[in-house]
Amino acid sequence: MCTLCQKCHDALTKGHIPKFSAANDVWLGDVPAELQGLTIPEAKFISLYRHNSCVIKLHSPFHSVTTSQAALKGNCITFPQNIPNIVTSLPLVLDDLCDTLKVILVGARPPEHIHPRKILTVRKKKIIQALNWLKQHNVLYRNIEINLENIAQLPDDDVPESIMSAMEQKIGVEETDSERVG
Numbered sequence: 791m792c793t794l795c796q797k798c799h800d801a802l803t804k805g806h807i808p809k810f811s812a813a814n815d816v817w818l819g820d821v822p823a824e825l826q827g828l829t830i831p832e833a834k835f836i837s838l839y840r841h842n843s844c845v846i847k848l849h850s851p852f853h854s855v856t857t858s859q860a861a862l863k864g865n866c867i868t869f870p871q872n873i874p875n876i877v878t879s880l881p882l883v884l885d886d887l888c889d890t891l892k893v894i895l896v897g898a899r900p901p902e903h904i905h906p907r908k909i910l911t912v913r914k915k916k917i918i919q920a921l922n923w924l925k926q927h928n929v930l931y932r933n934i935e936i937n938l939e940n941i942a943q944l945p946d947d948d949v950p951e952s953i954m955s956a957m958e959q960k961i962g963v964e965e966t967d968s969e970r971v972g
Contacts, residue, residue, distance in 0.1 A: 824923035831912050831953065834890060835881035835944075836920050838930060847894045848906060879935045881917050884943040888956045896960045910953055914944040 798808040807813045828836075830844060893910065918941060924931035944950070 822923055822927070824919045828916065828920065829909060829911050829913075831887055831891060831910055831950065832917055832920070834887060835912065835917055836924065837882075838877055838880075838934070843890045843892070845892045845894065846909065847896065848909070877934070879937045879940070880921055880931075881937065881940050881944065883940055884950055885952055887950065888952050891953065893953060893957045894960065895957055906954075906957075907949055910949045911947060912945050912950050913947045914941060915946070917941065917944060 794802070798811065801808040810816045830846065834844070893906070895906070918936070921931070921934070921936050925934060925936070
């Protein structure tokens with residue numbers, strides 16, 4: 791006897807193999823601790839391919855100007871790109887991040903630096919751990935050079951200034967109201 795999620799139970803009841811089951815060769819195993827919790831920018835820094843551009847649109851879930859941007863919610867859309875040759879050195883150069891990542895903030899007032907941190911933070915130590923794990927356990931990363939100059943440019947635990955300065959802001963009550971209407 792085992793516990794099943796509702797989607798697996800429904801599929802099995804209908805005589806189908808659950809879409810995301812190991813039987814469909816979808817289960818790759820548990821995500822190692824070194825790769826868990828990577829933010830979108832961190833994942834882009836350690837990716838072998840720049841296969842998509844990512845647009846993140848964030849807005850305050852609150853309707854009052856006084857409580858706006860006490861939290862953020864939003865959407866992330868990716869667009870396919872032409873895949874260039876595989877990289878030979880990681881992480882990505884800090885200033886190149888904005889070529890594939892665009893952040894749009896909609897709100898009643900400009901964000902404080904702390905608000906987008908959960909989504910956009912880059913942690914130097916996390917990137918080093920992830921790259922070391924990938925070099926040791928993933929054959930595609932074995933010959934990748936860990937570029938110490940690029941690592942030195944990364945923040946210890948903060949949103950890179952290049953993301954903050956390239957962030958598009960739609961500030962004002964009218965912008966916020968039009969965003970809520972659609």
